[in-house]
Amino acid sequence: MQITKEFRIREVRATRASNVPFQIILESSSFRKEESSLTLDANTCARYNIPMSLDLVGRRIICSFESRELPLQKVGDWKRYVDMGSVGKDDLVIKSLERNELVLEVSFGTALPPKHSEVSRTMNLSSFGEGDGMHPHVMPCPFYRFFLELTEEEYEGCKALSSLSVFKVSFQLKD
Secondary structure, eight states: OEEEEEEEEEEEEEOSOTTOOEEEEEOOSSSOSOOEEEEEOHHHHHHTTOOOOGGGTTOEEEEEEEEEEOOEEEETTTEEEEOGGGOOTTEEEEEEEEEEEEEEEOOSSOSSOOEEEEEEEEEEEEESOOOOSSSOOOOOSSEEEEEEEOOHHHHHHHHTSOTTEEEEEEEEEEO
16 A cells, blocks of 8 residues: 655754754644654665755655565464564554544534534554653654544555554655
8 A cells, every 4th residue: 555645844953963863844734733753864865865954944745655564484383473674764663543533513593403524534653663652762763753644545545454564654855
């Protein structure tokens, strides 16, 4: 399955820390508090032809997500585990896949109040090595975190994926 989304670059941060040299914050299309972000090093920027410049604010970036299934390794006759050696730097794990429906009832003094229904489908993707949130760890670089708004078709496709599936991400800066 392949999903392509276009984002506007909202903010660019640069630090001298070796593990977080360049961070791009993407504008969200929803009212969520979470922000999609890319933490890049010089090699990753060069690989995707993204200049390490603060002038990227306001530009658009196209992000392509392609699913693939991680292979299993067999240990003995009964045990199998995910081959973590096959995980690439640009592979993202599905943290959550949600479908929410909000129904608003508005009464204007009529016998049957009109109903308004709004459905949102979101997927949270992030790089491996995020840590558990309780113990200190070194943030891997590159590190990606995405909060994607999905169409119904994209949501159903993601729901049908195997639990061993990851998404490989690639980027293209739009002129």
